[in-house]
Amino acid sequence: MMEYTDLSPSLQAAMEKAENIAIEQLQSLRDFNPFILCGESLDKIERIQSRETDEMFEMAEEIIGEMDDSETTVLTYPDTIMLNDGTFHAIVCQIYNVDEDFGYSFGQIYRIDAGKINFLNKRVFLGEVRNLLVF
Secondary structure (H helix, E strand, C coil): CCCHHHCCHHHHHHHHHHHHHHHHHHHHHCCCCCEEEECCCCCEEEECCCCCHHHHHHHHHHHHHCCCCCCEEEEEEEEEEEECCEEEEEEEEEEEECCCCEEEEEEEEEEEECCEEEEEEEEEEEEEEECCCCC
């Protein structure tokens, strides 16, 4: 099983940047809409106007397929993840890079207690995904 620390430092930084954007949205709205972090310096955010899973992935695939200025792209969305010790809310990041054979999906698990976001201390590897930057 892959660990977050197995990713290159640049991919870890890209994922952390996307998570921080999602955290800011969570803190102000209690939820967030899916988005894609992209661009040469990961400074562009493409919002996805759907929370329905199949439609969200279809829209993301189309947006990412039309990109030509990103070596790294992060699809970020809210989800619920079932683990052995319960069901948790998660910020899911699917990270794609032109130098990788696969994309990787990780979940940052959190709970909201008394209006405060509490994160579990480790990201959960959710699996390899098709790399949408490799055609």
